[in-house]
Amino acid sequence: xxxxxxxxxxxxxxxxxxxxxxxxxxxxxxxxxxxxxxxxxxxxxxxxxxxxxxxxxxxxxxxxxxxxxxxxxxxxxxxxxxxxxxxxxxxxxxxxxxxxxxxxxxxxxxxxxxxxxxxxxxxxxxxxxxxxxxxxxxxxxxxxxxxxxxxxxxxxxxxxxxxxxxxxxxxxxxxxxxxxxxxxxxxxxxxxxxxxxxxxxxxxxxxxxxxxxxxxxxxxxxxxxxxxxxxxxxxxxxxxxxxxxxxxxxxxxxxxxxxxxxxxxxxxxxxxxxxxxxxxxxxxxxxxxxxxxxxxxxxxxxxxxxxxxxxxxxxxxxxxxxxxxx
Numbered sequence: 001x002x003x004x005x006x007x008x009x010x011x012x013x014x015x016x017x018x019x020x021x022x023x024x025x026x027x028x029x030x031x032x033x034x035x036x037x038x039x040x041x042x043x044x045x046x047x048x049x050x051x052x053x054x055x056x057x058x059x060x061x062x063x064x065x066x067x068x069x070x071x072x073x074x075x076x077x078x079x080x081x082x083x084x085x086x087x088x089x090x091x092x093x094x095x096x097x098x099x100x101x102x103x104x105x106x107x108x109x110x111x112x113x114x115x116x117x118x119x120x121x122x123x124x125x126x127x128x129x130x131x132x133x134x135x136x137x138x139x140x141x142x143x144x145x146x147x148x149x150x151x152x153x154x155x156x157x158x159x160x161x162x163x164x165x166x167x168x169x170x171x172x173x174x175x176x177x178x179x180x181x182x183x184x185x186x187x188x189x190x191x192x193x194x195x196x197x198x199x200x201x202x203x204x205x206x207x208x209x210x211x212x213x214x215x216x217x218x219x220x221x222x223x224x225x226x227x228x229x230x231x232x233x234x235x236x237x238x239x240x241x242x243x244x245x246x247x248x249x250x251x252x253x254x255x256x257x258x259x260x261x262x263x264x265x266x267x268x269x270x271x272x273x274x275x276x277x278x279x280x281x282x283x284x285x286x287x288x289x290x291x292x293x294x295x296x297x298x299x300x301x302x303x304x305x306x307x308x309x310x311x312x313x314x315x316x317x318x319x320x321x322x323x324x325x326x
Contacts (some may be wrong), residue, residue: 001161003160006266007266008313010071010208010309010311011115012065012138013058017051018084019047019083021041021267022082022083023105026144028172029133030132031247033138033199046249046300048063049248052229053296054261057293057294059210060293061189061309067243068269070265076114078113080108081269082111085109085302087155088310089153091112091312093159093310094164096161097183098312100122102176103125116312120301125150138183145171145173150175150178153201154310155200155203160208161317162187163188163228163230165193165208166192166193167194168193169197169202170200190227191230191322193205195226202308204217204261205217207261207262212321216239225233230320233326238283240278242276243278245258246299248297252299254298254299254303258276261298261306263306268288269288270288272293274294293305
């Protein structure tokens with residue numbers, strides 16, 4: 001599997017039943033490390049207006065896929081502690097494997113059960129207070145999780161055939177990268193991206209658009225030297241400064257850099273938040289066909305086009321793409 005092959009089958013999330021994260025073990029360290037432990041965090045259900053408007057946008061998103069010829073799966077209705085809005089957070093598809101990742105917080109471990117069947121369920125472990133490093137509070141240089149057991153969200157990962165890019169961050173520890181490498185075996189290489197971005201997932205930092213071409217966040221990737229050596233000859237497109245996106249509800253759950261959160265239908269076609277006209281222009285100049293998608297509550301719910309989907313089937317070749325031929 002990769003990030004750019006023609007999509008054949010995809011999960012598109014739902015905002016139904018969405019709630020802010022509960023104040024559970026690890027939530028403050030992983031998602032709210034920028035504030036003190038005694039500072040309140042948002043709680044409870046999202047306003048119904050936000051849910052309804054987000055679902056309307058997601059229905060439009062699903063139609064893009066069906067018009068493209070892909071089969072669309074939507075999550076089943078069910079109660080979870082957070083939401084079923086971002087299936088990319090939970091599910092990782094690589095070759096013939098559909099993996100439910102162990103996640104980085106207990107409160108998100110059951111979400112995958114409403115999305116699809118998996119071949120590998122890694123959610124059976126339970127995290128305790130010792131799995132989190134309180135020194136991360138108010139210190140972005142220290143990651144939230146310790147390495148006593150694998151802790152990783154599927155959204156910490158990008159796929160390029162047999163090359164797997166894994167972001168070491170609050171939502172993905174070293175033990176998680178090692179677990180994934182063991183699971184995939186010697187015919188795959190898990191490349192660790194570290195000292196780049198601590199707060200969460202990889203898809204507001206890098207997007208792999210086609211073999212040899214990636215979109216990068218220049219505020220985090222300041223030099224090719226930060227990338228795996230075998231990827232440093234790729235064409236790196238610098239994402240322009242995001243155009244401001246407002247939020248609704250109690251507070252913004254995602255930075256403005258969610259504007260670069262995009263997803264590919266195939267090697268030539270990319271879905272991009274419609275407000276990001278500067279990014280759309282650059283991608284079109286690079287030869288991509290861009291489908292604009294309006295997602296009003298992208299920052300409110302913490303999920304853009306890449307977050308809110310996960311491919312169950314794409315056309316792909318199992319090659320090593322992180323090498324010097326690109």
